[in-house]
Amino acid sequence: MVRESLKILLTSCFLLLFLASCTLGGGKNGKLLKSTGQPYEVVLEGDTDSIVTKILTEEVPALPQPEPLCRLIQVKKGKIHGSYLLVRTRIVVNIPAAEFSVGLSRNENASPQTVIRISARSPQQLREKLNPEKLRQLVDEAELEHLASIISTNPSKQNREMQQLVKKNFGISMNIPAEMQASKKAKNFIWISNNASSGMKNLILMKMKEVKSEKRAEEVNSEERRVKKTDAFSAQEKQQIDSMLRTNMPGETDSMYMVIPVLAKRGLWEMKGDAMGGPYVMQRIRRGKTGDEIIIIGFVYAPEMKKKILIKQLEAAISTIK
Incomplete structure (x- = not known):
């Protein structure tokens, strides 16, 4: 009887200690x-x-x-x-x-x-x-x-293969979700996607030639910051982006291709000649030392569902760029 009482007492003490350690x-x-x-x-x-x-x-x-x-x-x-x-x-x-x-x-x-x-x-x-x-x-x-x-914080949720591909071709580190397995690579261009039938999430990375001007030349020569990030695009830069999207993001026919009517930090993309479209987020990185400009675009195609969380997930992935 004494032994059973001790067991109950000890069990109660352990339970109280456990609950105390888990207090809000x-x-x-x-x-x-x-x-x-x-x-x-x-x-x-x-x-x-x-x-x-x-x-x-x-x-x-x-x-x-x-x-x-x-x-x-x-x-x-x-x-x-x-x-x-x-x-x-x-x-x-x-x-x-x-x-x-x-x-x-x-x-x-x-x-x-x-x-x-x-x-x-x-x-x-x-x-x-x-x-x-x-x-x-x-x-x-x-x-x-x-x-x-x-x-x-979770390596199992990262696509290491795609991350290495991005690092090799663009010189940047970025955490890419493991679900994004599909990809297409061309010169100065990578498209990565989860290729989902519902809630399609995509990342585009492209390297552009910097358009030089007096203002841009000053930025390139500046030693204050090696990497520049800005939101404004010139007409020549938009022309480069439009050309790369038309070449690398075609639709079902030659007359269909992805376009971004207004380049900004966030906005809406569409498919020329088709009814497809959706939201996008964009990050622009200018390397002052090399003169390269890297454009990262996350875009969603999900006509059957809400898109806020999908586009925010892509924005979060882009925010991990180093």
């Missing part, structure tokens, strides 16, 4: 639990006047159909508990407060986690002081960082 928040010595939540899912606490709600549910630009930036889980002020504390992105609105402030903290109850606390004396002050663009940017950057880390 972890403490200084506790190990944080892994955060939860779908991409762009945000727990929003205390937004009784829906001011922050309207900001975070605005449409994402450069998508063919309306899609809000975030999917919100609304919680009353002071009522957040349990699994909601573990969600990767949380925003807490505190009204009334002594003064307006926006604070950001990391890994309070889980890891990785971003918590944004917004305080204001009144709803009117919140409307006047809060910068909607910066708030959306904070959330977008946190979620893109998470999407990029899914690939970066």
